[in-house]
Structure formats: C-alpha cells, structure tokens
Amino acid sequence: MRFEPVAPVRAYERVVEQIEQAVISGELKPGERLPSERELMTQFGVGRSTIREALRVLQAAEMIRSRPGDPRGPEVLAASPAALHRSMHRLARANHVGLAELLQFRMILDGSAHLLAAELRTDDDLTGLDAALESMREGVSRGYAEFSRADVAFHEVIARISRNPLLVISEEVVRGVVLELIEDKLERASNRTSLMRTWLAHHAEVLDAIRSADGAGAAHLAKQALYDNYAEYVPAEQRPLLAPLLRP
Amino acid sequence: MRFEPVAPVRAYERVVEQIEQAVISGELKPGERLPSERELMTQFGVGRSTIREALRVLQAAEMIRSRPGDPRGPEVLAASPAALHRSMHRLARANHVGLAELLQFRMILDGSAHLLAAELRTDDDLTGLDAALESMREGVSRGYAEFSRADVAFHEVIARISRNPLLVISEEVVRGVVLELIEDKLERASNRTSLMRTWLAHHAEVLDAIRSADGAGAAHLAKQALYDNYAEYVPAEQRPLLAPLLRP
DNA sequence: TTAGTACACTGGTCTGACCAGTAGCCTGAC
DNA sequence: GTCAGGCTACTGGTCAGACCAGTGTACTAA
Numbered sequence: 001m002r003f004e005p006v007a008p009v010r011a012y013e014r015v016v017e018q019i020e021q022a023v024i025s026g027e028l029k030p031g032e033r034l035p036s037e038r039e040l041m042t043q044f045g046v047g048r049s050t051i052r053e054a055l056r057v058l059q060a061a062e063m064i065r066s067r068p069g070d071p072r073g074p075e076v077l078a079a080s081p082a083a084l085h086r087s088m089h090r091l092a093r094a095n096h097v098g099l100a101e102l103l104q105f106r107m108i109l110d111g112s113a114h115l116l117a118a119e120l121r122t123d124d125d126l127t128g129l130d131a132a133l134e135s136m137r138e139g140v141s142r143g144y145a146e147f148s149r150a151d152v153a154f155h156e157v158i159a160r161i162s163r164n165p166l167l168v169i170s171e172e173v174v175r176g177v178v179l180e181l182i183e184d185k186l187e188r189a190s191n192r193t194s195l196m197r198t199w200l201a202h203h204a205e206v207l208d209a210i211r212s213a214d215g216a217g218a219a220h221l222a223k224q225a226l227y228d229n230y231a232e233y234v235p236a237e238q239r240p241l242l243a244p245l246l247r248p
Numbered sequence: 249m250r251f252e253p254v255a256p257v258r259a260y261e262r263v264v265e266q267i268e269q270a271v272i273s274g275e276l277k278p279g280e281r282l283p284s285e286r287e288l289m290t291q292f293g294v295g296r297s298t299i300r301e302a303l304r305v306l307q308a309a310e311m312i313r314s315r316p317g318d319p320r321g322p323e324v325l326a327a328s329p330a331a332l333h334r335s336m337h338r339l340a341r342a343n344h345v346g347l348a349e350l351l352q353f354r355m356i357l358d359g360s361a362h363l364l365a366a367e368l369r370t371d372d373d374l375t376g377l378d379a380a381l382e383s384m385r386e387g388v389s390r391g392y393a394e395f396s397r398a399d400v401a402f403h404e405v406i407a408r409i410s411r412n413p414l415l416v417i418s419e420e421v422v423r424g425v426v427l428e429l430i431e432d433k434l435e436r437a438s439n440r441t442s443l444m445r446t447w448l449a450h451h452a453e454v455l456d457a458i459r460s461a462d463g464a465g466a467a468h469l470a471k472q473a474l475y476d477n478y479a480e481y482v483p484a485e486q487r488p489l490l491a492p493l494l495r496p
Numbered sequence: 497t498t499a500g501t502a503c504a505c506t507g508g509t510c511t512g513a514c515c516a517g518t519a520g521c522c523t524g525a526c
Numbered sequence: 527g528t529c530a531g532g533c534t535a536c537t538g539g540t541c542a543g544a545c546c547a548g549t550g551t552a553c554t555a556a
Binding site: 012023024049052053056057060061063079081083084086087088090091093094096097101102104105108109112115116119120163164165166167169170174215216241243244245247 | 260297300301308327329331334335339343345349352356363364368411412413415422463464489493
C-alpha cells in the first residue's frame with residue numbers, strides 16, 4: 001500500500017476551481033457576468049480577500065475581467081491564446097527556449113499548415129488566396145505597415161484552410177514571441193521595398209504549390225522562407241538544428 | 249496626431265511588474281527568497297492585500313511559491329513549463345477542439361520530434377534508447393501499468409534527443425487531452441498482451457530508423473503508429489483530415 | 497552532542513472601512 | 527413624446543488591523 005503526498009488546499013484555490021469548472025463546462029459562457037465580489041463572498045462563505053485572490057488568479061489566466069464600478073460584475077472572457085502567449089514568452093525569456101527552438105517549432109507548424117492547406121483546399125479557398133495575394137501586391141506600394149497587414153491576412157487564410165485551430169493558434173503565439181525576441185535587431189530593416197518584393201514572390205510560389213495540391217512542395221517553401229528570413233538571427237552554431245527540417 | 253487608449257494601472261500590477269522584472273533580469277535567482285509580505289508592504293508602500301494579490305498572480309505564473317510559516321519568505325522558482333502546460337490545456341478544452349484536430353496536431357509534433365531525433369542523435373542517445381526499449385520489453389511481462397510507464401519513458405528520451413522543449417511540452421499536453429477525450433472508450437482495452445507486443449515491435453522499428461539516421465522514416469513510423477492506434481476513435485468522415493500527414 | 501522546547505515570525509483568512517468610478521434610473525426641460 | 531443632466535446605489539481597488547495554525551531557529555536541558 002502506498003500513500004500520496006498531500007498539500008494543504010487553500011480556500012482561494014477551491015474558489016478558483018469552482019469558477020473555472022463552471023467556465024470550462026460551459027455553464028458560464030463568455031460575455032456573461034459573475035456575481036459581485038460581495039455576493040460571491042456570501043455564496044462561497046469566505047471573506048472578500050479570499051474571493052479577490054481567486055479572481056486575481058482567474059484574471060491572470062485571462063478567464064475573467066473586472067472593472068471597478070460596473071454593477072453587472074466581473075465579465076467572463078472568451079478563451080484566448082493571450083495567456084498561452086504570455087507563458088511561452090516568459091519561458092523563452094528565461095532562456096530555456098532560444099530563438100533556434102522557437103524557429104524550429106514555427107517551421108514545423110507553418111510547414112504542416114501549408115501541407116494541410118494544399119491537400120485540403122477547395123476551389124473557394126483558392127479564390128480567397130488569390131484575393132489575399134492581390135492585396136499584398138497592392139500593399140507593396142502602400143508602405144510596409146499595409147503590406148505587413150496583408151501578409152498576416154494571407155497567413156490567416158492559409159490557417160483557416162488547414163482546418164486546425166490548434167495549429168493556427170500555436171503558430172500565432174510562436175510568431176509573436178519570435179518577433180518580440182528580435183524586434184530590436186529588426187529596427188534597421190534595410191531596403192524594405194526589395195524585402196517586400198521577395199516576400200511577394202515567395203507567396204506567389206506557395207500559392208502555386210497549393211493550387212496544384214502539392215503539399216510537400218508548399219510545406220518546403222514555407223519552411224525555407226522562414227529559414228531564409230530568420231536564420232541570420234540564430235547563433236551560427238545552432239543553425240544545424242534547423243537544417244533537418246528543410247530536407248525534402 | 250493620434251492618442252493611445254489608456255487603461256488604469258492597478259497598484260498590484262505595478263508590484264507584479266517590478267518583481268517579475270527582477271526575476272527575468274536575473275537579479276532574483278531561483279531558490280532565492282523574497283522579503284516577507286509585511287516587509288514588501290513597507291518597501292512598496294502599499295497594503296498587505298495589494299502585496300498578496302500581486303504574489304497570487306506571480307504564483308499562478310509559477311514564478312514564486314509561498315509556504316506559511318517559513319521565515320525565509322516566498323521562494324523564487326526556476327522557470328518551468330507548468331504554466332505553459334496549464335494554459336495550453338485550458339485552450340484546447342475551451343476551444344472545443346475535436347479529436348481529429350488533436351490527433352492531427354499530435355501526429356505533426358510527434359513526427360517532427362522523431363525526425364529531429366533521428367537526425368540529431370548521438371551514440372550516447374542510442375544507448376539510452378536501447379535501455380528504454382529494454383525496459384519496455386521487460387514491462388510486457390510485468391503488466392500494463394509497468395509497460396505504460398516504460399512507454400512514456402521511451403518517448404521522453406526521444407523528446408530529449410530532439411532537443412526542443414517546446415515540441416516536447418506541446419506533445420505531452422496534446423497527448424493528455426487526447427487520452428482524456430477517449431478514456432471512456434479505452435476502458436474495454438481488449439487483449440492487452442497482444443497490444444503491448446504490437447507497440448513493442450513498433451518502437452523497435454522506430455529505433456532502427458533512428459539508428460540509421462533515417463529521419464523521414466522515423467517520422468512516418470511515428471505518425472502511422474498514432475493513426476493506427478487512435479483513428480478508430482475519430483468519426484469516419486473526419487479521417488481524411490489525417491491522411492495527408494501520412495504521405496511520405 | 498543531542499533531543500526538546502519556546503518563541504518570533506510566517507502566510508492564510510476575516511472583518512470593516514473608505515474611495516473613485518460606473519450604470520441606470522429619475523427628473524425636468526423642451 | 528424625447529432627451530440631457532444629475533442622483534444614487536452599487537462596484538471594484540485599497541488599506542488597516544486582527545486572529546490563527548504552522549514553521550525554522552535558537553536556546554535549553556539532558
């Protein structure tokens with residue numbers, strides 16, 4: 001016979017558990033309101049400080065939001081990747097995850113998304129991609145910010161076509177973390193116009209591969225593009241970590 | 249000229265920021281102690297409840313740990329993937345991600361991990377894998393629980409060899425969610441011995457591929473094994489979503 | 497040297513209070 | 527009838543002070 005180690009359970013943890021359960025089970029839907037702190041206090045039979053600590057934890061997890069003065073009470077939020085983003089960012093900053101690993105992960109995710117998109121795309125999807133590419137083309141003359149927006153939009157279409165929200169969210173999060181990690185080095189973005197043209201050409205290639213349902217080709221293009229754009233920021237000795245992903 | 253929207257900054261947020269910054273910058277190293285709540289109270293010039301709410305947030309982020317009675321104060325923790333784990337878990341459950349998407353994601357992650365492992369493995373790694381396979385072989389006769397543990401251990405070795413903690417963590421999380429989703433159907437696990445033999449054979453194959461540095465082969469084996477084992481639980485009309493990942 | 501104990505202090509919780517701010521009602525002017 | 531403006535009851539944010547169970551350590555006694 002073996003026993004499990006026990007940890008004392010704090011009152012605020014019990015409160016968190018119950019509210020969290022209600023949200024996860026769908027009993028509390030996004031947009032709905034929790035009772036006020038004073039009301040929760042009587043419902044749970046604990047003091048207000050306990051309630052407040054519980055709400056703080058839930059707020060840190062991006063599950064609820066409180067605004068002072070609002071008589072409707074704390075708001076239940078829709079599940080968002082914000083908390084995921086924060087914790088991933090923290091990990092990366094703590095140097096447990098370097099740029100090489102992040103880029104590796106992104107190549108895997110982006111490559112897979114492109115592969116799936118190429119294999120699963122319908123004719124409607126192709127129309128959408130054509131439109132997205134067109135606004136990128138227009139964006140070139142409208143400045144970098146506009147082009148960047150169109151670029152993100154293109155990726156979102158790809159993501160939707162691949163039909164896997166997990167893939168999409170993860171890629172977005174990792175993308176964000178990568179950009180934050182190198183934003184200082186990115187300042188001196190030299191010769192933006194030629195950069196935009198390169199990107200445009202790459203997206204056109206990708207679209208061709210998707211149009212001809214060439215999953216492997218699209219995946220490889222996507223990974224290669226990521227490598228070409230970001231490998232320079234990865235310490236030279238770690239670049240071999242990325243190479244295996246580029247082999248066809 | 250444009251103005252940014254402003255959000256009121258709470259006192260406890262300022263406290264969180266300062267402590268977080270001290271941890272990130274390395275000024276506070278893991279294992280070190282924060283001053284006691286009452287001491288922090290005077291240092292920050294705020295009430296104890298404010299301090300406590302800040303500590304709760306940091307604790308939810310797995311950055312510190314408080315134990316009542318400890319005169320040394322709250323402990324600074326090493327950065328751990330636990331927070332990432334939690335938020336990914338929450339997101340997967342909240343977004344109503346289906347088994348098909350989860351399995352897809354897992355095939356991608358596991359496949360990539362095996363590919364990287366095959367390409368990056370050293371001779372030492374091979375020794376470790378041999379040992380892990382051996383304990384799986386022993387596990388067959390010792391019952392399913394033991395075998396299962398050895399199986400997990402084998403995967404952990406693979407994960408370590410692939411040298412990407414992000415990949416590992418994500419795969420673990422998705423694995424957990426998948427198991428939760430089908431645990432009820434898994435009860436009637438018929439003929440466990442033959443199941444274990446099948447798994448063992450599969451792992452031996454994978455090890456061969458890794459030994460011969462055949463990344464594509466190892467990846468394909470991993471994905472195929474996942475498909476063979478779990479596809480039956482995926483609704484038939486969604487199985488085509490998984491097929492593109494199996495093409496060599 | 498070691499076992500035992502006392503003590504100072506810790507975090508967890510509760511109570512009660514005050515403040516600035518908000519939503520919604522009520523009122524009065526048109 | 528509509529609508530602007532003020533009133534009010536309530537919200538969350540913060541503070542102060544109190545009590546408790548539990549802990550590490552220094553001191554004591556064997």
